[in-house]
Amino acid sequence: MSVTLQDVAREAGVSPATASRALNAPELVAPARREHVRQVAAQLGYRPNRAARELITGRTGNLCLVVPDLENPFFAAVAKGVQARARALGLAVVVADSEEDGHLESELVGRLGAQVDGVVLCSPRMTDEALDEALARDVPLLLVNREHHGAASVVIDNADGVRQAVAHLYALGHRRLAYAGGPAGSWSDARRREGLHRAAASLPGTEVVDLGHVAPVFDGGVAVADLVVASGATAVLAHNDLVALGILNRLTSRGVRVPDDVSVVGYDDSPAATLVAPALTTVRVPLARLGRDAVDALVNHAPRAARRRAASGVTDAEAPAPVRLPVELVVRDSTGVPPAPPTAPIASTAGDLPA
Amino acid sequence: MSVTLQDVAREAGVSPATASRALNAPELVAPARREHVRQVAAQLGYRPNRAARELITGRTGNLCLVVPDLENPFFAAVAKGVQARARALGLAVVVADSEEDGHLESELVGRLGAQVDGVVLCSPRMTDEALDEALARDVPLLLVNREHHGAASVVIDNADGVRQAVAHLYALGHRRLAYAGGPAGSWSDARRREGLHRAAASLPGTEVVDLGHVAPVFDGGVAVADLVVASGATAVLAHNDLVALGILNRLTSRGVRVPDDVSVVGYDDSPAATLVAPALTTVRVPLARLGRDAVDALVNHAPRAARRRAASGVTDAEAPAPVRLPVELVVRDSTGVPPAPPTAPIASTAGDLPA
DNA sequence: GGGTGCGGTGAAAAGGATTGCAGCACGCCT
DNA sequence: AGGCGTGCTGCAATCCTTTTCACCGCACCC
Incomplete structure (x- = not known):
């Protein structure tokens, strides 16, 4: 044939x-x-014939990518990066959508992991225990946007992104900041929240109003927008561009002007950030690079075939240090000077900006 | 091991x-x-061991999905549907992003097609000749959003979507309609343009201003928005939600009010359509179902293993008739009564609405 | 009672590529 | 001149599963 x-x-x-x-x-x-x-x-x-080759070498030439939601622009962008880099290396990518479900995620890793050379696990929803279990399997695993003991990972500098956003708002004169956090249990939300409080603590006179956990989608932002107004904050940081857009939408329809009355800052710089008016000030995350680096890290970390594992005497080598990618604040039109004048001239506080 | x-x-x-x-x-x-x-x-x-099984049966248990751009919400949604249905059938999905490049698309079909049981080719950018060539290969091929002689396909009712939009605008009193078309060579754009002219022809007093081919992205919409104003049309149909959003954005920033001065209609009902104010009136396309039906059609059309092909005497059976999915107009806030009153009372023309 | 059919089982081949090992030839060194 | 190293090449085993074919009883029918 x-x-x-x-x-x-x-x-x-x-x-x-x-x-x-x-x-x-x-x-x-x-x-x-x-x-x-x-x-x-x-x-x-x-x-x-790939099957015949796989049979003898134990290598499939396939990677697996597991994401919580393919339609989320964040993951779509990462997927694109993963796909591009994998193709450059002659690898194919099997994608699986876990539908934001930790259990399904575990199952997918188990089912697909057996037939690929490595798994890129993006923003895992699964518990630490489930992660340990997955790591115990003999398939190389790489975590994106989450750190876990013993696992290789590629993450972004969550805290620094928040720090940049806070510094920007502080420089504009904002002193009372609301935070619309991500889903409970989200690793990156914990990092950002931590960074937020640290940044605020280093800037005298700054208060943070925590609005709790918000569903990381547009409607979550719509729902929390009224809390923003009620909180008396002059600026709000959202966990997510989608949440920020929801806030923006609700504020605007309530007659609250952005950025004249309230400034809004997103996170991720997803394509939707520029689709709206005012365009969203947000923290740009190198999404495609996140995907590319994930593939590189996975391939470098586990260059050997799954089969040849037993040969290497050590249990599983040591997991390499996480790759941490820098992020960058993108200032657009959704942030501005707060309605009340700053309590002190900007120049006198510039020296206090956190490093 | x-x-x-x-x-x-x-x-x-x-x-x-x-x-x-x-x-x-x-x-x-x-x-x-x-x-x-x-x-x-x-x-x-x-x-x-899947490799061993594949070697003897000739079946891989994998499908391949090729899309022009994973980050485009349209394709992301289709990909999600494909992925979900494939998983339910115990199949894995290999995705490939062709970066809107017809040549790369052909190459991907050739390279990945050899190692999967079937290929779902979404909105192919490749030429008819390249498509013929791909069909000549012995891998089952299914086209989404394009029809081609001899190929199985799942499409949406492009023309009917436009018809519904035109009927809606006509009922509101619009008579002069602009059309911001899709990329040159786009199969679905040709269908929509055709449907547009037919719908307009059946409604007395209706004019269509063709604004030509527009890049199917946000910036394409921004670029064409000024033409809309200059055309004197009171409503514009965009090939795409992204284009519609670009138009919306540019019109708003020019001070043209939507829908008071100009009505805007999109196509696809991508998630972004509700992210903006005013929310976009658009044609809802059953994206997830498009993906699911594509998998079903592919599996049903080619249940036999790739290897056992020679046995079936006929060349390649006959390609089944295209599956055509209905679409539905979703009226939101970007369409309204035009600034000038309708030339005739609505009631008197209702009977003329196209079927 | 022997042939026949059948349900159930096992031996063995097939599927295509990779790779350890052996062999071969040739040239160089002593 | 003989021995050895070296550079290439081929044989054959191996990976794991599926599937064909043959076989073996056993029951049933004639």
């Missing part, structure tokens, strides 16, 4: 072994012969 | 053949023995 290595070998007048080496380990074959084999292979349109 | 069928067979005291049958063809094995084998397999945590 399809052209096999045998066909190529026969046509080229060599053994299958030599044909295989001519294509995979060129330095082992005499140059003239090597070229001849390659030419024959190309002419016949030979494509190695 | 991992537990194989041999292990199960030995442990259960049967031959590998019987073990295989106990799991895959239960009716061929005596009930008592069958249950015993299954129990042993479960207890040992046996998982069949």
